[in-house]
Amino acid sequence: KATKTQPSPVIDKAAFKAAVIKHLHCTLGTDENKANNHAWWKATCAAIQEQVLEGLRKTQKSHYLNDTRAVHYFSAEFLMGRLLSNNLQNFGLFDVANGALKELGVEISDILEEEPDMALGNGGLGRLAACFIDSLATMELPAIGYGIHYEHGLFRQEIKSGAQIERPDSWRHYGNPWEICRPESIQEVSLYGYVETKYGDNGRVLKEWHPGSIVKGVPWDIPIVGYEGKTVNVLRLWQSEASGYFNWDVFNAGGYVDAQRENVSAETISKVLYPNDETEAGKELRLIQQYFFCSCSLKDIIRRYKRAHGDDWSRFADQVVIQLNDTHPAISIPELMRILVDRAELGWDEAWGICTKVFAYTNHTLLPEALEKWPARMIEKILPRHLEIIYEINHRFMAEVDKKWPGDNAMKAKLSIIEEGNEKMVRMGHLSVIGSFAVNGVAEMHSRLVKSSLFPEFDELYPGKLTNVTNGITPRRWLKACNPGLSKLIDKKIGEDWPLDLDKLQGLAKFASNKTFQKQFMKVKLENKELLAEEIRKSLDIEVDVNAIFDVQIKRLHEYKRQHLALLNIMALYRRILENPDYDMHPRVFVFGAKAAPGYKLAKDIIYAINKVADKINNDPRVNNKIKVAFLPNYRVSLAEKMIPAADVSEQISTAGKEASGTGNMKLALNGAVTIGTLDGANVEIAEEVGDDNIFIFGLTVEEVNELKANGYNPHDYYYKDPEIKAVLDWLETDYFTPGKPGALVSIKQSLLDNGDPYMVLADFRAYSDAQIAVDTAYRDKERWAEMAIINTAKMGKFTSDRSIRDYVERVWKLSPCKIES
Ligand code: 26Q
Secondary structure, three states: OOOOOOOOOOOOHHHHHHHHHHHHHHOOOOOOOOOOHHHHHHHHHHHHHHHHHHHHHHHHHHHHHHOOOEEEEEOOOEEEEOOHHHHHHHOOOHHHHHHHHHHOOOOHHHHHOOOOOEEEOOOHHHHHHHHHHHHHHHOOOOEEEEEEOOOEOOOEEEEEOOEEEEEOOOOOOOOOOOOEEOHHHOEEEEEOOEEEEEEOHHHOEEEEEEOOEEEEEEEEEEEEEOOOOOOEEEEEEEEEEEOOOOOHHHHHOOOHHHHHHOOOOHHHOOOEOOOOOOOOOOOHHHHHHHHHHHHHHHHHHHHHHHHHHOOOHHHHHHHEEEEEEOOOOOOHHHHHHHHHHHHOOOOHHHHHHHHHHHEEEEOOOOOHHHOOEEEHHHHHHHOHHHHHHHHHHHHHHHHHHHHHOOOOHHHHHHHOOEEOOOOOEEEHHHHHHHHOOEEEEOOHHHHHHHHHHHOHHHHHHOOOOEEEOOOOEOHHHHHHHOOHHHHHHHHHHHOOOHHHOHHHHHHHHHHOOOHHHHHHHHHHHHHHHHHHHHHHHHHHOOOOOOOOEEEEEEOOOOHHHOHHHHHHHHHHHHHHHHHOOOOOOOOEEEEEEOOOOOOOHHHHHHHHHHHHHHHHHHOOHHHOOOEEEEEOOOOOHHHHHHHHHHOOEEEEOOOOOOOOOOOHHHHHHHOOOEEEEOOOOOHHHHHHHHOHHHOEEOOOOHHHHHHHHHOOOOHHHHHHHOHHHHHHHHHHHOOOOOOOOOOOOHHHHHHHOOOOOOOOHHHHHHHHHHHHHHHHHHHHOHHHHHHHHHHHHHOOHHHEHHHHHHHHHHHHHOOOOOOOOO
């Protein structure tokens, strides 16, 4: 393990101040008198970037000289958030910069707010990639992140009259101080066209792809600074550009002009991130995006490999491991086969041997609608040679299946990469399992379900290939940087080495029942709640009581995550108060943050309903401030950093079996929030760590969900049996929350009754509502609650992303750290 000290600053306050002023003058062409916060922010970034680039150069040199094996993390999304505070922390320069800026009359908190989030991801999967590259750099592991340089990240959410409006996100509009363009490493990517079959000497069949168009991939590097600043790895993001080069061969292909008309323009490819978290869109541009960044990245890797090893492919799999973040980069598998077979002219078996030692695949979902499938016809049009290769992979795989299950055609149909039917589809999950040497789920329970229900036959066919790596989060961002109050308290109590060895937090457990420490811990929580209260006031003009329970649900909006279950409970509480003004409850503030996919009607209706119910409750004097509801718009990494430290209660209430892992659950518990949740995803492991007394588990288990489904779940039973459920659902049909617009919220009731309540909201309602009463009771015992909160922080050691990376390194990647020579 790394040394256990705070990073020691590489430069002092005077030097930092001088660097900021130099950049104000020489980089930004302004001066101390004219500079606004934006200019100060940029100058500060430039000052720290000097250190970053120094570290980057040393790292790249060390990796090159040591000819290190490296992991290449392929991900369509990297949800980085802001980088300034992180980079300062990791160089141990936060206090230095704070002091320097103070002397210049600038508040560091103000300039940190100037940085736009790098929101190049939808949610959990993208943020996981960001936490992983932080841990990789911190643990001094040779690693590169590869992805797409989207011009527009995830849309900015505005709320107009309660409804979500999407606005473009232009994160680079005024320049990004971190990224470095590398025109010397531009790659070309082929698309469309046709395949010519030729016969070489010795009768070998040669395939030549004559592309219809070629686009350029321009790499932008974002340096990734490890804690203590020793290793600086890179995140390489590809931007598409027109190449000006056109393959005229294509005119030999019939029907070309027709096909050409539908072609996307080169610049469009990296224009915008698809916002469809957890649903398969099947859009041509999305497939082109995936192929574009995979092809650029593979060529980049091969160029680097050849520089050291020439044309000797025998060591490729020793030097290169590629982790596929879900199936989004799965087209890499046939692309590497194409390069090896068609370009390097390796035999199929040799090429396949290399491929299946290079790729590993992480599955993030069991939801059928999220499993990627592409029409074979679409692949054929865009990547004609790749479709042939996929068929060849499948042909050989079918022979394997026949060996294991002779004559079993049903089994072949089930396992085939190709789904037959009206329209032939390519199953990217099957391709990924077959083309990888390791496949992992993201939490114990999820991985068990991957084995038992998603890919049981693959588990039989390839024993040991399917495994688990429980997700994690970087404690540098999600405690040290976002919660300075708690971090300093922890430093004082148990020392400063926990950011690199999160199990050290265990040391807090023995103070959990210590009254003085409880007071200190809850004082920090209160201060964080005051900051969030201020944010809520500024953003929504809602006054909240900081002595209320801050109950936080932050995640993408999806039926399976069941924000509407929380909403029904809020309505039930409201109704109880209206029926009994003395209804006994501790004041509570329900805080939400969630974006809905723009085309996901019901998800948007739920956002609208939360806002409409909020309007009514927040302004109803009969509620007497016992309940407030605050939906904070535009949930994103930088907002999460303000919400998480202020949370008392963490809502993790997905239908059991649907949330692969969850990572927000870990961030909230780490910051001393107590979870109310189902036995789903990583909640199960959080419960194991904190113990049953320090978490509120409720609701159906996976087994019970399946049993209820099998026996014919009927939500109407709950509607008629439970008068409160009936009253609350009927309420949605009136115009009580939407004056003059009766029925505006009815789609939620319809989905829960007429549409069969696919996520069993009604089945879990009573258990949830009772668990919330238990939370209320527990909170009123101040000492007991403080103890629970402290235990939650103390027991989160397992969920550092350093542990996840350690698991990947040992079980999958087989990497060694590389010391950086100074
Ligand atoms: C698919 C097709 C077209 C366009 C977009 C997409 C798409 C994009 C993003 C599909 C899925 C995603 C993201 C999925 C995701 O974030 N999954 C979450 O991954 C986390 C990290 O493992 C888990 O903790 C969550 O449980 C899981 O939901």
